[in-house]
Amino acid sequence: MTSEELARQDCAVTILGGPTAVIDIGGLRVVSDPTFDDPGSHGYLSKTKGPAFDENALGPVDVVLLSHDDHPDNLDVRGRAFADAAPLLVTGPLAAARFGERAVGLSSWTSHPVPRRDGGGELTILAVPAVHGPEDGQRDTEGHINCEVTGFVLSGEGLPTLYISGDNASIRTVAEVSRRIQNIDAALLHAGAARVEAKFDGRPLSMDGRRVAAAAAVLGAGVVVPAHYDGWSHFSEGLDDIQLAFLEAGLSSLLRIAPHGSWVALRP
Template sequence: MTTVQITYVGGPTAVIELAGLRLLTDPTFDAPGEYPVGSRKLVKTAGPALAPAAVGPVDAVLLSHDQHPDNLDGAGRAHLAQAPLVLSTPAAGARLGAPVRALSPWQHTDLPLPAGGTLRVTAAPALHGPSGSEPLVGEVTGFVLSGEGLPRIYVSGDNASLGLVREIAGRHGPFDIAVLFAGAARTPLVPDAPLTLTSEQAAEAARLLGARHVVPLHFEHWGHFTEDGESLTKAFAAAGLAERLHLLAPGASVRL
């Protein structure tokens, strides 16, 4: 089976390389500082390990959503303009226009591979908080990557629902690799529940998905995360899944 290389840039941003394609998740390249979201502010505590020039050209961007600066910032928006294709939500497509290709839940598009064949990218449903928070947090998507002779990969985006993870696993599992956005994000917008997976939920998601490898993203570098790499390590160990977890340092890569 084709190997995959994942390079962690920082926050929700990573480069996934497989079968000759380079895919970029949620581009965020701005410096640390305060970033407004409506009347509120999110605080970025660390910049990316790699600048856009160091990331280099990509074949497509997997954009979970465009409405929050911790998933798409100013420099990330500039980077989108250089991308040949951006896959995201219908709401993002309406706001951003070309080169966004909108995918509703369970819709897919096929990307040609340099050596022949295709990579299928399927939009996976996501819920950025507890049930009922959709009008507050907006539309979000995850992605399933699949193809003949290719590893099956799930990229969660900012999903906080294990129920949706269970549904995705039932439709498309088991998975070889799960790229899980974690960190148990909390903001005053939805004060009573996390907006992304907790560390324990990430471990349970790995079990539900049957994922042989898990690469966490979006659990550090912003002030609204309440759980970090250490809590992920503990949660996966407690679940008996320590060997599946690949906790990358910013700028580091793993081949799977």
């Protein structure tokens, strides 16, 4: 982990480790699912590796996107403090209620505009659904499997359209996003086939490599960046499994792999 400054980019993303991504788009710096704790135990989950850059290296951040606040692998202690200090936090309605009035809670298929810093108008943040477990999993009183999870689509005039899946295990949900959103240029897909034996008989809570490859095919995105496949002990698949799945599907040309902390361009 380093605290040297992470240089600004034009329409690019870097994965810091786990689910945490830094997205520079429209002159804005956006951070998704911040996790900055050192390795260690978080109740029934264990963090095995810290981020490539710590929070002090990111400079001024404009927006934090939070898929969910229920699990420490998507929002740990330092990540929560980081989200609390952000000028804008966008998440789902239940999570926003727990954060208070400063947070913007978006139901699926609702959006929030953010003025861009590049003079290009607005960046639109659209909330989209995610299913954090098997399709036949028991739903809670709010209709969620496991917990409320929100994915996002970022778009704006002259910008690449970016889909961020959040912790989603459902190809049906990816297909719904693809039907509703035309011309997705890039996809940031949470992978790792996360498993917790006490939940859903140990079945995956997020996409495995084959489902990530299937999601890429459904979306038609020219750039696919995997995230959330390492740094925690409950992942049952790693980067090698993702790469093999894309190779077998004939989609390797879409996959963008870079060391954590290195940038990937969002334009195909």
